Amino acid sequence: MEQGEMGWATRLPNPLRSLRRRRGTRLASAIAAATLVGVTGLSTAPPASASTVNITWWTMWSGQTLQLLHQMIGQFEKTHPGITVTEENIPSVATTSTAKLLSTIAAGDPPDIFTEWWPEIGSFAANGDIVPMNQFLTGKYSGFEKWMWPIAAQGGTYNHKLYAVPMSMNSWALYYNKAMLKAAGIKSPPKTLAQLDADSAKEWIIKHGKLVQMGFYPGNYFLFFAPEFGATNCITSAGKYDYATCKAAQTEMNWLASFNKYPYGQIQALITAEGSVAGGQTDPFVAGKEGFVFSGPWEGAQNVPVANPKMEGNFGVVPFPGTVPVPSTIGQGNYNIIPKGAAHPKQAFEFISWLAGYGNQNFTASIDPKGGWVPAGPSVTKAPAYQAWLKANPWLHGFLPEMSSPYSAAPELTPTQSQLFNAMDTAADNVLQKIMTPEQALKYIDQQGNS
Amino acid sequence: MTTETTTIETMFAGGRMAQRVPPRSSRAADRRRARVGLLFISPWLIGFFAFFVYPFLATLYYSFTNFGGVGAAKWVGLANYEALFRDPLFKTSVFNTFYYTAIELPVATASALGLALLLNMNVKGRAIYRTIFYIPSIVPLVASSLIFVWMFNPVSGIVNDLLSGLHIPGPEWFFSITWSKPSFILLGLWGLGQPMVIYLAGLQGVPKDMYEVANLDGAGPWQRLRYVTLPMISPVILFNVILQLVACISYFTQAQVIEGTDIGGPGTSTWFYVQYLYEQAFQFLKFGYSSAMAFLLFVVSAAIMVVLFKSSSRWIYYASEQQ
Numbered sequence: 001m002e003q004g005e006m007g008w009a010t011r012l013p014n015p016l017r018s019l020r021r022r023r024g025t026r027l028a029s030a031i032a033a034a035t036l037v038g039v040t041g042l043s044t045a046p047p048a049s050a051s052t053v054n055i056t057w058w059t060m061w062s063g064q065t066l067q068l069l070h071q072m073i074g075q076f077e078k079t080h081p082g083i084t085v086t087e088e089n090i091p092s093v094a095t096t097s098t099a100k101l102l103s104t105i106a107a108g109d110p111p112d113i114f115t116e117w118w119p120e121i122g123s124f125a126a127n128g129d130i131v132p133m134n135q136f137l138t139g140k141y142s143g144f145e146k147w148m149w150p151i152a153a154q155g156g157t158y159n160h161k162l163y164a165v166p167m168s169m170n171s172w173a174l175y176y177n178k179a180m181l182k183a184a185g186i187k188s189p190p191k192t193l194a195q196l197d198a199d200s201a202k203e204w205i206i207k208h209g210k211l212v213q214m215g216f217y218p219g220n221y222f223l224f225f226a227p228e229f230g231a232t233n234c235i236t237s238a239g240k241y242d243y244a245t246c247k248a249a250q251t252e253m254n255w256l257a258s259f260n261k262y263p264y265g266q267i268q269a270l271i272t273a274e275g276s277v278a279g280g281q282t283d284p285f286v287a288g289k290e291g292f293v294f295s296g297p298w299e300g301a302q303n304v305p306v307a308n309p310k311m312e313g314n315f316g317v318v319p320f321p322g323t324v325p326v327p328s329t330i331g332q333g334n335y336n337i338i339p340k341g342a343a344h345p346k347q348a349f350e351f352i353s354w355l356a357g358y359g360n361q362n363f364t365a366s367i368d369p370k371g372g373w374v375p376a377g378p379s380v381t382k383a384p385a386y387q388a389w390l391k392a393n394p395w396l397h398g399f400l401p402e403m404s405s406p407y408s409a410a411p412e413l414t415p416t417q418s419q420l421f422n423a424m425d426t427a428a429d430n431v432l433q434k435i436m437t438p439e440q441a442l443k444y445i446d447q448q449g450n451s
Numbered sequence: 452m453t454t455e456t457t458t459i460e461t462m463f464a465g466g467r468m469a470q471r472v473p474p475r476s477s478r479a480a481d482r483r484r485a486r487v488g489l490l491f492i493s494p495w496l497i498g499f500f501a502f503f504v505y506p507f508l509a510t511l512y513y514s515f516t517n518f519g520g521v522g523a524a525k526w527v528g529l530a531n532y533e534a535l536f537r538d539p540l541f542k543t544s545v546f547n548t549f550y551y552t553a554i555e556l557p558v559a560t561a562s563a564l565g566l567a568l569l570l571n572m573n574v575k576g577r578a579i580y581r582t583i584f585y586i587p588s589i590v591p592l593v594a595s596s597l598i599f600v601w602m603f604n605p606v607s608g609i610v611n612d613l614l615s616g617l618h619i620p621g622p623e624w625f626f627s628i629t630w631s632k633p634s635f636i637l638l639g640l641w642g643l644g645q646p647m648v649i650y651l652a653g654l655q656g657v658p659k660d661m662y663e664v665a666n667l668d669g670a671g672p673w674q675r676l677r678y679v680t681l682p683m684i685s686p687v688i689l690f691n692v693i694l695q696l697v698a699c700i701s702y703f704t705q706a707q708v709i710e711g712t713d714i715g716g717p718g719t720s721t722w723f724y725v726q727y728l729y730e731q732a733f734q735f736l737k738f739g740y741s742s743a744m745a746f747l748l749f750v751v752s753a754a755i756m757v758v759l760f761k762s763s764s765r766w767i768y769y770a771s772e773q774q
Binding site for chain 1: 519520521522534538539540600604605606607608615620623626627628713714715716717718719730732733734735736
């Protein structure tokens with residue numbers, strides 16, 4: 001019975017050895033089984049009520065916006081007794097939400113709804129990762145597409161099929177700081193690009209080599225300024241991106257290049273320093289350190305009251321004076337999509353259309369102002385709650401005509417849309433830092449977008 | 452009894468094992484033991500096959516396909532590899548990663564070793580100094596990255612304020628194409644506590660009598676370092692160099708946090724290889740292309756490790772082998 005090099009198992013009397021073996025085998029099997037369960041995530045989920053359908057909704061928001069979403073869910077569940085909604089917050093930092101979504105689609109267990117800003121909708125649709133919603137556009141939903149703003153529907157359409165529906169839209173205009181305008185001796189906000197450049201130049205202040213105050217600076221927003229120059233969709237008849245020979249794109253990129261006289265590094269540093277992560281007030285405009293900013297209704301409706309209430313009443317909004325007649329904006333919003341393999345696509349669409357405000361104008365009209373959102377369809381703006389908000393905040397009026405303007409445009413959804421947008425940011429950045437000429441930048445956009 | 456004897460003989464028979472076939476019952480017992488053994492290590496085996504072998508083989512396969520992450524992959528042969536060499540951003544990411552590694556690795560190694568040598572000296576309050584130098588390495592990467600951006604902000608950061616107090620114009624650090632990579636290298640030095648502690652442990656393992664002999668032979672401080680300390684801790688240096696090298700080649704978290712929405716910026720000056728690989732997969736849904744990048748990274752890393760290990764016999768001193 002001594003323990004030797006062979007170990008004790010071989011020296012035990014047979015019955016005991018057998019017992020040891022069985023115990024060992026069972027223990028090992030239990031460990032293996034436990035590991036398998038851990039690895040595969042097998043577990044028992046609580047059974048859902050047979051009469052109630054639970055849909056899962058992956059969102060990317062936190063804080064005040066998340067509270068609004070919960071209010072919306074509460075109202076939906078109250079008015080739709082057969083459906084409950086489970087909201088799950090999936091942060092969109094560094095595309096982690098996309099990675100998680102694809103993993104669940106591959107595993108056959110995706111959420112019913114996923115909220116997406118839209119860079120990936122084209123690739124998702126092309127890869128078959130999401131389902132078209134046209135199958136649901138019957139009966140009471142047959143007029144749904146036309147109910148939306150044209151650019152809202154356009155922004156969710158790929159290959160003539162509706163793949164994404166916005167919960168709300170973002171429209172963009174030019175904010176100006178009234179006090180800074182007055183201090184610079186400017187009587188009224190600019191109506192042309194040349195005026196904007198001239199007015200803005202008076203507002204820049206650099207003291208002891210440090211940037212203290214900014215005028216207007218476009219940043220790398222080539223994509224967002226594109227409608228103002230008529231350069232949103234520079235695509236050939238063969239479906240290839242062609243920004244290099246597109247006159248409107250050339251004009252826009254040359255205009256961006258004219259800002260390379262300003263200190264890029266210091267501007268980015270000031271923007272970062274004023275960012276909420278650094279304990280600042282969201283952005284330099286809200287902090288009262290930027291004369292003009294190109295932004296959406298959330299800037300005045302959400303950022304200013306929360307971060308710097310002193311700015312309330314000290315700003316105005318005008319359409320951005322591009323080269324096309326005003327007003328215009330890019331068709332961009334908070335789009336909802338239904339992943340392939342979603343368990344309850346029909347109920348998911350019901351919730352998505354409700355979130356957009358379809359048949360739900362009054363409630364949506366009470367929520368959108370809290371988020372600083374433009375609704376997905378014009379009828380919501382006519383509801384009493386929205387009208388009251390507009391009346392209380394006259395500066396908001398500038399954002400609505402843009403939605404139905406013929407000069408507004410949504411980027412055409414394509415499989416390489418995400419790459420195109422990235423390339424636009426990089427190209428604009430390079431132009432602002434004199435690393436690329438406008439011509440090189442436009443060629444770079446084409447090369448990346450077409451690869 | 453016969454069974455046990457036969458088994459023992461079999462085990463110790465070495466080369467004769469093939470000629471001496473154990474009885475049937477013994478073979479059955481061996482199989483049972485092997486089965487139990489395998490079941491016991493199965494958690495590790497499952498993890499190894501599920502999270503290493505399968506992904507590795509899948510990555511290799513997908514690198515020859517056009518794959519969007521979900522659905523069927525389309526075989527494209529070497530097209531992804533060919534496309535890599537035509538992609539200017541790929542070349543930029545290779546250059547940026549090489550630049551970072553080529554500077555960060557020697558600077559971090561020398562700094563950590565230097566600190567460890569200083570902290571190995573018999574000075575008052577040594578334990579406190581060691582703690583102070585180690586603390587930064589336990590700060591989470593995301594937190595330390597954000598602190599760095601804040602401290603090095605050219606408009607509002609403390610570093611440029613201090614520099615301007617010395618009448619030195621501070622650079623734009625992370626916001627400048629020229630200074631962005633050096634800024635990341637500086638950030639890398641922030642976490643030196645980990646290798647420093649390992650060097651310190653290595654230094655304390657050097658026998659004191661070797662220094663006494665060196666002193667008797669008239670060796671000065673530099674000679675003691677050159678001919679006693681460094682050879683004696685050379686296995687520790689190799690270990691740390693390998694860890695640092697892997698960290699440099701796969702540089703990701705700090706860059707992703709600091710760059711925020713301007714990934715790779717300013718310009719393309721901080722596009723690191725793994726960031727580009729990640730973006731290709733999870734933003735552009737080009738899993739085939741990113742798999743080719745991943746496999747190429749594996750091949751290059753493996754090649755570097757092979758060179759490092761092959762050459763180690765020339766510069767690594769293992770005391771046990773010499774005895």
